[in-house]
Amino acid sequence: MKITRLGSFVLGDFRxxxxxxxxxxxxxxxxxxxxxxHHGSRPLVVRLIRPDGPGPSPVILDLHGGxxxxxxxxxxxxxxxxxxxxxxxxxxxxxxxxxxRYPSSLEDINYALRWLRAHAGELRLDAGRVGILxxxxxxxxxxxxxxxxxxxxxxxxxxxxxTDAGVRCVGMMWPVINPLSRYRRVVGxxxxxxxxxxxxDLPERHDTYWENEENxxxxxxxxxxxxxxxxxxxxxxWFQGTPDPVHDYRDPDAPSGLNEPERFAENYRRAGGSIEIxxxxxxxxxxxxxxxxxxxxxxxxxxLPAPRG
Numbered sequence: 441m442k443i444t445r446l447g448s449f450v451l452g453d454f455r456x457x458x459x460x461x462x463x464x465x466x467x468x469x470x471x472x473x474x475x476x477x478h479h480g481s482r483p484l485v486v487r488l489i490r491p492d493g494p495g496p497s498p499v500i501l502d503l504h505g506g507x508x509x510x511x512x513x514x515x516x517x518x519x520x521x522x523x524x525x526x527x528x529x530x531x532x533x534x535x536x537x538x539x540x541r542y543p544s545s546l547e548d549i550n551y552a553l554r555w556l557r558a559h560a561g562e563l564r565l566d567a568g569r570v571g572i573l574x575x576x577x578x579x580x581x582x583x584x585x586x587x588x589x590x591x592x593x594x595x596x597x598x599x600x601x602x603t604d605a606g607v608r609c610v611g612m613m614w615p616v617i618n619p620l621s622r623y624r625r626v627v628g629x630x631x632x633x634x635x636x637x638x639x640x641d642l643p644e645r646h647d648t649y650w651e652n653e654e655n656x657x658x659x660x661x662x663x664x665x666x667x668x669x670x671x672x673x674x675x676x677x678w679f680q681g682t683p684d685p686v687h688d689y690r691d692p693d694a695p696s697g698l699n700e701p702e703r704f705a706e707n708y709r710r711a712g713g714s715i716e717i718x719x720x721x722x723x724x725x726x727x728x729x730x731x732x733x734x735x736x737x738x739x740x741x742x743x744l745p746a747p748r749g
Contacts, residue, residue, distance in 0.1 A: 442474070442475040442483075468491075468492045469489055469490060469491050469492060469521065469524040469525075470488075470489070470490060470492060471487065471488070471489045471517075472487070472488050473485050473486070473487050473488075474486050474487075474488055476551070476552060476555045477548075477551060477555070477597060479536065484533075484534065484535070484536075484548055484551070484552070485513070485533075485534040486501075486513075486531040486532065486533050486534070486552060486555075486556075487513040487514075487516070487517075487520075487531070487532040487534070488529060488530070488531050488563065489517070489520040489521065489523075489524050489529065489530045489532075490524060490529035490530075490563075490564065490565070491524045491525075491527055491528075491529070493564075494564065495564030495565065495566070496560065496561075496564050496565050496566040497527060497528060497529040497564060497565055497566060498527075498528050498529065498565075498566050498569035498570070498571070498738075498742035498743070498744065499528070499529040499530070499531055499556055499560075499565045499566070499569070499570055499571075500523060500528060500529070500530050500531070500570075500571045500572065500573050500611075500738060500742075501531050501533060501549065501552055501553055501556065501570070501571070501572045501573070501582075501607075502516040502519070502520065502530050502531065502532045502533070502572075502573045502574070502578075503516075503532075503533060503535065503549065503572070503573065503574035503575070503578030503579075503581050503582050504516055504532065504574075504575060504578050505574070505575040505576030505577050505578045505579070506537070506576070506577060506578075507576070507577050507616070507642055507645035507646070507649075508537050508538065508542075508545065508577045508581075508645060508646075508648075508649035508650070509537055509538040509645040509648055509649055510537070510538070510645075511537075511578075512534055513532035513533065513534050514532075515532075515575070516530065516532035516575075517532070518726075518728050519573075519728060519731060520532060521728070522728050522731050522735060523735065523738070526735050526738075526739060526744070527739075527744055528738060528739075528742060528744070529563075529565055531552070531556060533548065533549060533552050535548035535549055535552075535581075536548055537649065538645075538648055538649060539648060541649060541650075541651060542649055542650055542651070542655050542659050543593055543594060543659060545581050546581065546584060546585055546588075546591075546593070546594040546659075547593070547594055547595075547596050547597050548597070549572075549581060549582075549585045549594070549605075550585060550589070550591075550594040550595050550597070550605045551595075551597040551599060551605075553570060553572070553585070553589075553604075553605040553606075553607065554595075554599050554601065554603040554604065554605050555599060555601075555603075556570060557570060557601075557603040557604070558599060558601035558603045567603070569608060569742045569743060570607055570608060571607055571608055571609045571610065571611065571738055571741065571742055572585060572586055572607045572609075572610050572611070573610070573611040573612070573613070573734075573738075574611075574612060574613070574615065575612075575613040575614065575615075576613070576614055576615065576616055576687070577615075577616050578613075578615075579612035579613055579614065579615025579616065579617070580612075580615050580616045580617055580619065580661065582610050582611070582612060582615070583610055583612055583615060583617065583661045583676070584659060584660075584661050584664075585605065585607075586607050586610040586672060586674055586676075587661055587664060587671035587672055587673070588664075588671060588672070589604060589605040589606040589607070589672055590604070590605070606672065606674075607674055608674060608675075608741050608742060609674050609675045609676070609677070609737065609738065609741035609742065610674055610675075610676045610677075611676070611677045611679065611734055611737060611738065612676070612677065612678050612679065613679045613680075613725075613734075614679065614680050614681055614684060614686075614687040614688070614725065615678070615687065616687060617661055617662050617687075617700055617701075617704050618660055618661075618662040618663065618691065618700055618704075619646065619650060619656040619659065619660055620653060620656040620657050620660055620663065621662070621691035621693065621694070621700065622642075622646075622686075622687075623642075623643065623646045623650075623653070623656055624693075625689060625691075626639045626642045626643050626646075627643050630643060636685070638685065638686055642686075661704070662700070662703065662704050662707065665704070665707035665708060665710070665711050666695070666707060668711075671711065673708060673711050673712050673713025673714075674713070674741075675713070675714050675715070675737075675741050676708060676713060676714070676715040676716075677715070677716050677717075677718070677733070677734060677737040678701055678704070678705065678715060678716070678717040678718070679718050679720070679725075679731075679733070679734050680701055680717060680718065680719050680720070680725075681719070681720055681721065681722035681723075681724075681725030682719045682720070682721065682722055683722055684722050684725075687700070687701075688700060688701055691703070701717055702717070705717055716733075716737065718733045718734070
């Protein structure tokens, strides 16, 4: 295990920002990159940001977005500081993507969850309080990993420790919850002529990572529920900007007239899970001051006391 210490920083006080919840402010946190596995010469790295102190801290495995083809752990740092200010560590994963294809990302995520538990003691983390979070395509990966912790394909990377990849809760920020419906949506908009600018190269990114529609259908949290696949359903939270035509739309092939967030929530509850959806203005969705409901969700399900003040 190679650790690169990137330093420490003083955490900001988010309590004064607009519409925020009251956050408990910690004096400082540390940040370090840790190599946890190697794919040949390519290291698999987690960027661990945790509050200073003896711990052990609950930890959230955090997954960046980028339509399964781009992005990295640095995109998770702002919200990681918010979590650290609330007594939670964040481990942003530099998982495989793009030409590595599905299910490479899920293999890395499953391994990282097991690895964090195996090394929790030396990292001042609590192996019994592990959650997962993802943004956009990372939200899709977070939910799929949470639903299938024991899938042998996802658990293919060996680890010399008897740990599992289950999580206590899962958070999603505007996830691509149904890769197949989103793919057909953007392909259809382009074929109709004069597609909106946000379509951009989304069809090509889907093609690169998923290769075909059969994979988009199989690795699909929405359709797994509608197939009545036996899956885990930990408490879930969906953080959604509005209006958002990229992630919040109605699939014309859906059995209901609901948009994708509400359709998924209905399916998830029917399968026995609990899920909340919180909406914010699309223009403000990345504002750390508005993460209060998401922070409260993780505090509740990772068993942290309510903040004072």
